[in-house]
Amino acid sequence: MAKFKTLAWSAAAAAAVLAPTLAQAHGIWFAQRAKQIAIIYGIGADDLESVKRLPGMESIQALDAEMNAVKAQLRTDGSLVVVDTDAPPKIVSAVLQNGTWSKLPDGEFVKKPKDEVPNAVSAETTIKYAVSIQGPLTKPVPLIPAQALQIVPVGTIPAMLGTPLTYRVTWKGKPVAGAAVINDFVNDPDAKDVLTKADGTVTLPVRNQGLNVVRAVYVTPTDNPAKIDRYEHTATLAFTLPHKPE
Amino acid sequence: MKFIYFAIASALAIAPAYAHSDTKPRHGGQVVEVGETAFELVRAPAGVSLYVRDDGDEVPPESMSGKLFVTLGTKKSEIPLVAAKGNQLLAAGAKIPGGARVDVLVINNATKARQSATFMIK
Numbered sequence: 001m002a003k004f005k006t007l008a009w010s011a012a013a014a015a016a017v018l019a020p021t022l023a024q025a026h027g028i029w030f031a032q033r034a035k036q037i038a039i040i041y042g043i044g045a046d047d048l049e050s051v052k053r054l055p056g057m058e059s060i061q062a063l064d065a066e067m068n069a070v071k072a073q074l075r076t077d078g079s080l081v082v083v084d085t086d087a088p089p090k091i092v093s094a095v096l097q098n099g100t101w102s103k104l105p106d107g108e109f110v111k112k113p114k115d116e117v118p119n120a121v122s123a124e125t126t127i128k129y130a131v132s133i134q135g136p137l138t139k140p141v142p143l144i145p146a147q148a149l150q151i152v153p154v155g156t157i158p159a160m161l162g163t164p165l166t167y168r169v170t171w172k173g174k175p176v177a178g179a180a181v182i183n184d185f186v187n188d189p190d191a192k193d194v195l196t197k198a199d200g201t202v203t204l205p206v207r208n209q210g211l212n213v214v215r216a217v218y219v220t221p222t223d224n225p226a227k228i229d230r231y232e233h234t235a236t237l238a239f240t241l242p243h244k245p246e
Numbered sequence: 247m248k249f250i251y252f253a254i255a256s257a258l259a260i261a262p263a264y265a266h267s268d269t270k271p272r273h274g275g276q277v278v279e280v281g282e283t284a285f286e287l288v289r290a291p292a293g294v295s296l297y298v299r300d301d302g303d304e305v306p307p308e309s310m311s312g313k314l315f316v317t318l319g320t321k322k323s324e325i326p327l328v329a330a331k332g333n334q335l336l337a338a339g340a341k342i343p344g345g346a347r348v349d350v351l352v353i354n355n356a357t358k359a360r361q362s363a364t365f366m367i368k
Contacts, residue, residue: 087351
């Protein structure tokens with residue numbers, strides 16, 4: 001009975017921690033747009049204004065096939081933010097500092113800390129991370145220090161959709177339990193979260209014979225309780241399964 | 247009636263072939279197609295050439311700049327390309343050994359859009 005109570009309490013605590021993630025669900029991911037590598041801000045089919053978020057984007061990094069750093073920078077191309085690299089990249093990554101948000105009693109959010117919002121019921125600072133795999137790899141995806149929350153594929157990316165693939169979610173370079181993962185942030189953003197195990201892993205079928213955007217959310221405690229109640233970290237891993245030759 | 251079914255089935259069967267496909271070498275080299283862009287890499291005694299076709303059209307070489315990144319074992323080198331004629335970018339005198347991996351980076355000079363492709367040299 002005591003064990004059951006402990007489990008029930010743990011589940012309730014986890015739900016309480018995860019519940020706020022549902023409201024601040026946007027993320028960033030990489031996708032091809034007009035042949036270029038673009039950073040998308042949004043959720044599901046909502047491809048929102050990434051140019052507006054450009055000032056908050058940082059730690060733009062690229063790696064070549066040997067996982068050596070390649071110079072990378074962002075460029076605005078019309079309504080897109082694209083990544084330019086000085087050599088063909090196999091990995092690109094970015095971070096978006098997405099600001100501090102307070103939740104009002106009616107469920108709306110305002111972009112201020114709670115000490116500036118008298119009726120705030122909660123507040124959080126949100127940070128978005130994104131990694132993309134560009135084509136077949138000959139080496140494992142490394143841990144990227146700027147990606148405090150990172151989704152790393154364990155083993156080789158399969159060729160066909162439906163094949164199970166294990167991912168390890170890391171927080172500051174170490175496997176983390178309890179990160180909430182879904183395997184298609186673009187086409188199934190409301191899917192039920194699967195929590196990572198003690199070793200940080202979760203296994204899910206690869207969903208698309210095309211772009212796959214896996215998403216993980218992890219919440220960490222506040223270090224400034226006067227302003228926020230928590231940090232919400234949202235990471236994506238994007239990769240593509242090739243279609244048949246035409 | 248049977249003919250109509252046959253005609254519909256035939257039309258559906260060939261539908262995928264209407265998609266872009268441009269993998270036939272035009273200059274005796276290796277072709278890698280990325281989306282609708284076909285890159286043909288040619289190794290010749292005079293040097294290395296990269297021919298670019300986009301959606302079936304030849305891309306004028308002065309509209310782009312390019313570079314080859316050659317990896318063989320632990321050795322890496324970069325080979326700049328210059329505009330030649332037709333749809334040809336050229337590295338005169340350059341040599342690429344068999345077994346090398348060649349990563350290509352091509353930049354559209356007007357839009358700054360970048361494309362890349364990878365060749366495994368036979």
